[in-house]
Amino acid sequence: MAKTNKETNQIIVDAFLEKNERVMAHFYQTQWPITLRILKTAGCSESEAKDIMQRSFITLYDKIRNGKYENRQEASISTYFQKICRFSMLNHRRAAHKSRTSYIDILEIELPNHGKNDNFEFFDSENESRCQKLLNEIGEKCRKILIAFYWDNRSIEEIATMQQLTYESAKNAKYRCLARMKKMMTNNNV
Numbered sequence: 001m002a003k004t005n006k007e008t009n010q011i012i013v014d015a016f017l018e019k020n021e022r023v024m025a026h027f028y029q030t031q032w033p034i035t036l037r038i039l040k041t042a043g044c045s046e047s048e049a050k051d052i053m054q055r056s057f058i059t060l061y062d063k064i065r066n067g068k069y070e071n072r073q074e075a076s077i078s079t080y081f082q083k084i085c086r087f088s089m090l091n092h093r094r095a096a097h098k099s100r101t102s103y104i105d106i107l108e109i110e111l112p113n114h115g116k117n118d119n120f121e122f123f124d125s126e127n128e129s130r131c132q133k134l135l136n137e138i139g140e141k142c143r144k145i146l147i148a149f150y151w152d153n154r155s156i157e158e159i160a161t162m163q164q165l166t167y168e169s170a171k172n173a174k175y176r177c178l179a180r181m182k183k184m185m186t187n188n189n190v
Contacts, residue, residue, distance in 0.1 A: 006071055008076065008077075009071045009076060009077040010071055011023075012027055012077050013064055013069065013071060013077070015027075016060075016061055016064040016065065017064065017065065024061075027077075028053075028057055030078075031053070031057075031078060031081055031082075032053065034078070034082065035049060035052075035053045035056075035082065035085050036049050036053075038082065038085065038086070039052060039053075039085065039089055042086075042089060044089060044092075048089075048092065051092070052085060052088045052089050052092055053085060055088050055092075056081065056084045056085040056088045057081075059084050059088065060077075060080070060081050060084055063084075075155070075156070075157065083155075087153070134181065134184050134185060135147070135181070137184065138177065138180060138181055138184060141163070141173070141177075142173075142176075142177035142180060142181070144162075144163070145159055145163065145170070145173055145174050145177050146174070146177055146178065146181065148162065149174055156170050156171050156174065157170075159174070
């Protein structure tokens with residue numbers, strides 16, 4: 001019988017708690033190609049990706065050691081780690097550009113198969129009000145989902161509970177809302 005996410009996660013968590021370097025190194029090595037692909041798609045260099053991955057690994061280690069990681073059946077620890085990487089990358093960009101991460105940055109990360117559109121500009125504080133207007137026009141449900149996920153740092157599980165949806169429905173709703181927001185941005189030349 002195959003192990004569940006929760007069982008597999010617990011093995012990794014126990015290895016982190018026991019400081020099992022072999023398992024931790026294996027986890028790091030298996031996450032590297034995935035992380036590199038995601039971060040390169042988002043426009044990071046390999047060097048930046050290495051820095052982000054290392055910071056994210058330390059963050060994961062600290063969360064596990066401090067009891068802030070909650071082992072759940074629905075999500076793997078790998079997915080949780082990739083979310084840490086994504087937020088670490090966003091924080092890295094914020095620091096590098098000394099400005100807020102744009103809404104379009106998030107859209108491009110989440111929808112990597114859609115190439116950059118020449119009509120898109122990086123949003124600075126002048127354009128933020130237009131994007132906020134689009135968020136208000138997208139509909140209450142989508143607005144709540146996008147804000148909860150990207151700005152309130154809520155997990156899909158939390159959003160599912162908040163919206164009274166299943167995990168998969170919440171995940172699909174977030175993707176559809178993101179696609180709709182991107183389409184609205186294109187149509188409105190934001």
